[in-house]
Amino acid sequence: MIDLDDFELPEPPIAAGGGGGDARFDQSDIDALFGDFGGPTERKKGLRAVIESKVISHERLPMLEVVCDRVVRAFASSMRNLTSDAIDVSLEEVTSIRFGEFMNRVALPAMVGVFQFVEWESYGIVTVESGLIYAVVDALLGGRGGHPPMLIDGRAFTTIETGLVSRMLDLALRDFAEAFAPIEPITMNLERIETNPRFAAIAGPSNLCAVATFRVDMDGRGGRFTLLFPYAALEPVRHKLLQRFMGEKSGRDSIWEAHMGAEIRKTNVSVNVVLGETRMPLSALEHLAVGQTIQLHKSPDDPLDIASGGVTLARAQIGQRSGKVAVRLVSNVSNERTKA
Template identity: 65%
Template structure:
């Protein structure tokens, strides 16, 4: 063994080559950046059309009256849930935000129930998503479970028909309370059409469509969960101007006092009207050759109604007559906008 160690000690290993800065094997800063990436430099900001397309920021207008609707809804919905479950229910709103439809559906935590409802007057749809915690809490409360029990373990199984029917009762109450809260602003009828458990079967808008989402929290004495109401901007477009008001009954750009004064002044304004006795087509040479005392045939019978004009605009038809030694006209048709002969 000693002889073998002696041989190893006597064996000369070649020294590693020393790379000089001028050597071809040396790495400069450009080579290091190419190998590991330019980690020291910040990414260049996006600009132009690419920045607009890839932007995650959603620009949207506030809908103050929709916030008022949701604030009324949580009070009425809490009362409805107390009557349904006979438990102490506390309903609060977590947030109201805007998001793209595709991003919202990708964030729905499964298992969940997604209720698709239709607003008859708007001829469009909305969604209510219920998370698993609230689903099991409602089912447990309606089936007589103990209050304050531990949250059940989510086993990933599908929901039974009984569970779906029980949750649908809660969704119908939420839609009824939401419809009643929105009734003073605009007439609406919200009906639950179906309940889905897969987000791809509840697609009511395109992935890039902007939607408003309100998330609510329901506490039922130690148990509960969240549900969200999604309304695409395409759905609320018919009443978007009403939901954008700062207070109920707001009339932008109108003053009742000035409106009444203007209407009164218009009624007292004097206008000149013309009665067209007849019309005929003449050449310019004939017009130049007209002489005093010459007769022009208008081809209008004495008893025929004539056209009444104001500023060259036809208003009605009238007969020419005499009253109190004055020439007068009597209307034979109503004055209508856009009257045509």
């Protein structure tokens, strides 16, 4: 049998103030129990550290900022026609962020729209915060301006509210497509609107995305909406978005191109007519004497190779003209080696 008196049981913890027999945990005991020691966390290494790093290295897309500036002017006019109110639209920022971090920052309640780039067969996201949602609904239903709309939290958006906001998003996507047309003609179609960001996932959490945030103000009401474009979706036109201004030509100048063409045409080129070729050992070459004949296995009527720099350019026949030896081309000049 085991005698329990042989074992020493630990005494129960005592309150930090030392106040008698009331046993309770203090904050340090709770932190120790759950493993929060307050010390430095373990550093991530290898590929995990690269994927989960908050430092984002990305290429700046100057033309995307130009497109967003054009969207500001076009969308302000579209919203004035839609609501018949004084609308002020401004571009707050164009930046880059990881998709998972962006979705975690969406403040609920909000509407998350998923749209498609038809030509690229890829998707993007547009988010509308609650302040702008209620402002648009209030304006389209005849509400008076000058005071912020009443925000009703804790309920889902109605079908009417979703339909009214969809009209605004259709205008925003149409204006963005028109502003993007000088770079590349695209079609952007709004596919669906979600109220839960989990149902609007179009990329992996670590995928890099370009984000453009706009602010809409209408008589004291308004809020922000954000357009998100995965970098993978913009890959077909990435080289155009890297331009600094509209119509920039990367690595090509028509003036220098014409100048180079004119100078090349003035360049002298040495052309050799190959009468024939043969192989002979070095010992036979050393014993060559004046008057000996070397057979080239060519007849007078066979075409000869015209070469420059060791590259065969054309075929020709040898003859005379004005008392001088001449050749007449029997094939076109080509940059490829002429086959026999």
